[in-house]
Amino acid sequence: MIFQMIKKQYLQFLRNPVEIVLLIGLPIILITILGNALGNLIDGGEIDLTFKLAIIEHEDEEIQVENFLTELENGDLPDEIIAAFAAVTDSLAPVEMFKEVLRSEELNDMIIVEEAHAREMDAIKADDSYAAILEFPENFSADLLENILLDEKMNPEAIIHYKAGSEIAGNIVEQIVAMYQEEFTLGTFLGNNGIDPQQLQQKGAEITQEVSSVSPHEPLSAKAYYTIGMIVMNVLFMATTIAQYAFRERQSHIFNRMIIADFSRWVYFIGILLTALIFAWIQAILVFIFAYFAFDVTWPDLTAFLVITFFFTLAVGGLAVLLTAISFRSNSEQIISFFSGVVVTIFAFLGGSFFPSGTGSFLGKLGDYTPNGAAMSAYLSILRGESITDNADHLIFIACFAIGAIIIGVISYPKRGAAS
Amino acid sequence: MLELIDITKKYKQTKAVKNMNMYIEKGEIVGLLGPNGAGKSTAISILSSLLEPTSGDVKFRNKSMIKNPKSLRQIIGIVPQEIALYEDLSAEENMKFFGRIYRLKGEKLKNKISEVLEQIGLADRRKDVVKTFSGGMKRRLNIGVAMLHDPEILIMDEPTVGIDPQSRNYILQTVKRLNKERQMTVLYTSHYMEEVEYLCDRIYIMDKGNLIASGTKDEIKQILASENTIYLKADYWNESFITKLQEKPQIHQMKVEGNEIVLVVSKDVAIFSKLAHLAEETSVQLRAVDVKQVTLEDVFLHLTGRALRD
Numbered sequence: 080m081i082f083q084m085i086k087k088q089y090l091q092f093l094r095n096p097v098e099i100v101l102l103i104g105l106p107i108i109l110i111t112i113l114g115n116a117l118g119n120l121i122d123g124g125e126i127d128l129t130f131k132l133a134i135i136e137h138e139d140e141e142i143q144v145e146n147f148l149t150e151l152e153n154g155d156l157p158d159e160i161i162a163a164f165a166a167v168t169d170s171l172a173p174v175e176m177f178k179e180v181l182r183s184e185e186l187n188d189m190i191i192v193e194e195a196h197a198r199e200m201d202a203i204k205a206d207d208s209y210a211a212i213l214e215f216p217e218n219f220s221a222d223l224l225e226n227i228l229l230d231e232k233m234n235p236e237a238i239i240h241y242k243a244g245s246e247i248a249g250n251i252v253e254q255i256v257a258m259y260q261e262e263f264t265l266g267t268f269l270g271n272n273g274i275d276p277q278q279l280q281q282k283g284a285e286i287t288q289e290v291s292s293v294s295p296h297e298p299l300s301a302k303a304y305y306t307i308g309m310i311v312m313n314v315l316f317m318a319t320t321i322a323q324y325a326f327r328e329r330q331s332h333i334f335n336r337m338i339i340a341d342f343s344r345w346v347y348f349i350g351i352l353l354t355a356l357i358f359a360w361i362q363a364i365l366v367f368i369f370a371y372f373a374f375d376v377t378w379p380d381l382t383a384f385l386v387i388t389f390f391f392t393l394a395v396g397g398l399a400v401l402l403t404a405i406s407f408r409s410n411s412e413q414i415i416s417f418f419s420g421v422v423v424t425i426f427a428f429l430g431g432s433f434f435p436s437g438t439g440s441f442l443g444k445l446g447d448y449t450p451n452g453a454a455m456s457a458y459l460s461i462l463r464g465e466s467i468t469d470n471a472d473h474l475i476f477i478a479c480f481a482i483g484a485i486i487i488g489v490i491s492y493p494k495r496g497a498a499s
Numbered sequence: 500m501l502e503l504i505d506i507t508k509k510y511k512q513t514k515a516v517k518n519m520n521m522y523i524e525k526g527e528i529v530g531l532l533g534p535n536g537a538g539k540s541t542a543i544s545i546l547s548s549l550l551e552p553t554s555g556d557v558k559f560r561n562k563s564m565i566k567n568p569k570s571l572r573q574i575i576g577i578v579p580q581e582i583a584l585y586e587d588l589s590a591e592e593n594m595k596f597f598g599r600i601y602r603l604k605g606e607k608l609k610n611k612i613s614e615v616l617e618q619i620g621l622a623d624r625r626k627d628v629v630k631t632f633s634g635g636m637k638r639r640l641n642i643g644v645a646m647l648h649d650p651e652i653l654i655m656d657e658p659t660v661g662i663d664p665q666s667r668n669y670i671l672q673t674v675k676r677l678n679k680e681r682q683m684t685v686l687y688t689s690h691y692m693e694e695v696e697y698l699c700d701r702i703y704i705m706d707k708g709n710l711i712a713s714g715t716k717d718e719i720k721q722i723l724a725s726e727n728t729i730y731l732k733a734d735y736w737n738e739s740f741i742t743k744l745q746e747k748p749q750i751h752q753m754k755v756e757g758n759e760i761v762l763v764v765s766k767d768v769a770i771f772s773k774l775a776h777l778a779e780e781t782s783v784q785l786r787a788v789d790v791k792q793v794t795l796e797d798v799f800l801h802l803t804g805r806a807l808r809d
């Protein structure tokens with residue numbers, strides 16, 4: 080009986096090539112487009128995040144530090160404090176130290192630092208090979224030292240110029256500056272309190288490590304990312320497609336024939352569930368196979384991959400049951416078109432199909448509470464070489480979603496088919 | 500064998516069926532007649548266990564079918580008013596699917612499909628997708644699908660709507676043959692009087708949710724036994740002729756249709772001379788005066804004051 084339902088759906092797909100193109104061709108097209116267009120955003124290694132940063136100092140730092148010390152001597156501070164400061168002059172060069180951080184091993188494959196003169200500002204702004212400009216205004220170092228060591232109010236700011244289209248580079252520089260500033264302040268403070276100035280250097284190294292983890296450093300290609308993103312999104316359309324076929328089946332009174340044949344509603348539900356599951360599975364696998372050959376998306380752990388696919392398509396089956404039941408009850412297709420038109424997009428957005436929302440972020444967490452988002456997280460984690468057990472929480476969520484959808488579907492199912 | 504007992508069905512605003520009683524005996528062809536919206540489809544949906552009535556009972560072999568319609572479902576075949584077929588499947592694939600849901604299989608199903616396709620005259624189109632069928636062919640397949648499991652009772656909801664006269668005759672003859680050869684019981688719903696007159700032994704007439712008449716063809720026509728239907732023809736009518744006709748107490752019903760007037764009059768009144776007289780008086784040139792056999796159409800007109808297909 081259930082086999083008949085699956086078979087008739089297969090025949091219907093076979094005779095509607097447009098439907099097949101939408102379900103299988105569309106994700107392939109989207110993967111290609113998004114993988115190429117947005118690749119730069121997420122590819123750590125291959126397509127590069129390497130960018131050129133120009134640093135412009137308006138005043139020589141050494142002179143500033145000297146001036147600062149002279150000012151101190153002329154001031155009314157006790158002599159021993161002045162002597163202590165003079166002793167650590169070397170570590171009192173914040174800009175120089177910052178440049179060293181940038182040139183450190185961790186950052187130098189990402190950022191190419193070029194020092195430039197203030198005169199060249201306009202030329203650099205016009206030069207597209209620079210992604211960002213970091214500008215230290217006049218008297219920056221002296222002001223910073225005064226601010227830190229003498230608690231003077233003045234808080235000088237380095238200016239970061241973003242280039243259009245290089246917001247990410249600008250962002251990274253900004254984060255490095257912010258982190259460095261914090262650490263420098265702390266380091267100077269420690270040195271000030273008689274702690275080995277060597278500490279400062281070590282701090283610097285630590286900063287750079289943290290900075291490098293800010294950059295997206297996943298061994299994932301953009302095409303792999305979007306293969307998963309588009310598959311988990313587009314497979315949701317299988318649920319709406321199957322629900323739509325079921326609704327039309329009822330509209331055309333075919334469903335009444337089934338009732339008269341004493342076709343139990345449980346059998347019907349299981350039929351819908353399995354039909355959606357099987358075709359969603361075929362849809363996903365076909366696109367994955369395509370991605371394997373075309374984009375070289377390979378799975379380190381095939382069993383884990385198949386398990387995730389099974390769970391996800393089970394959730395799709397549950398969704399199909401739910402949508403079918405609600406459309407039968409409300410006697411309208413609205414819920415189905417609302418789901419395929421609006422909900423899928425929201426789910427895809429939250430689930431990270433369009434861009435990585437970051438695992439720690441609020442959006443990322445929310446996304447894990449959509450079936451597609453949870454499946455996507457699980458797939459990504461497997462691709463990165465993690466194991467299926469690391470993804471138990473995602474799988475449990477997906478299973479709960481599937482069961483919940485089926486139960487709500489069964490509850491909201493109308494008692495007897497309307498005749499009209 | 501199968502009865503509706505005091506059935507009422509309310510939709511939100513409308514009462515589609517009101518206190519309806521009806522029965523079908525084995526081997527009968529019963530007609531259910533009524534204009535659009537009369538409640539025919541609602542009544543047969545209840546009869547076939549698709550729809551629960553608001554009140555009343557459905558009995559099959561004296562057992563209520565409201566809660567447990569299983570025994571009924573096994574022996575009825577339904578021809579819905581709509582084409583209830585998969586348009587993307589071929590005739591044969593449709594039959595296979597519906598045959599399988601009736602748990603037929605293997606050789607038996609195969610033979611049955613061939614037999615039914617032969618009966619409905621679609622054997623040579625069995626491999627074609629339903630989408631490519633004409634309206635009449637779809638109708639025939641719609642009927643064929645309902646006969647795969649050899650139902651004892653076939654319930655047909657306006658099976659001939661919108662098809663050419665040939666297909667229509669073919670369907671009517673098939674129904675009659677099935678009834679004769681296999682004693683198949685048929686409930687035939689229509690708003691075509693001729694069909695029901697041709698096919699049915701007993702007839703129910705519905706209007707606006709009410710059963711307004713029931714009985715054998717002759718019994719129903721007896722309703723008009725004391726009356727005659729007279730057709731008048733002229734090139735044109737004038738105002739005063741019509742007004743004066745309406746004033747005559749012997750004329751119970753009258754309907755003007757272009758250059759024809761249909762009158763229902765008491766039988767033993769010497770109406771002809773009066774009509775001739777009136778025509779002369781108002782200078783209307785009568786072309787023809789005709790007295791017709793009573794038809795179900797007349798009965799309907801008599802009972803409701805409306806023609807069936809108004």
Ligand SMILES: Nc1ncnc2c1ncn2[C@@H]1O[C@H](COP(=O)(O)OP(=O)(O)OP(=O)(O)O)[C@@H](O)[C@H]1O
Nearest residue numbers: 499510511513515534535536537538539540541542
């Ligand atoms: N599902 C429904 N919801 C609300 N009203 C309905 C529904 N189905 C039928 N009706 C109403 O019930 C009445 C009877 O409808 P029904 O379909 O039984 O008439 P019918 O005699 O079969 O007409 P037709 O010859 O047009 O098929 C109509 O007024 C119709 O509008």
Ligand SMILES: [Mg+2]
Nearest residue numbers: 539540541580
């Ligand atoms: Mg009807």
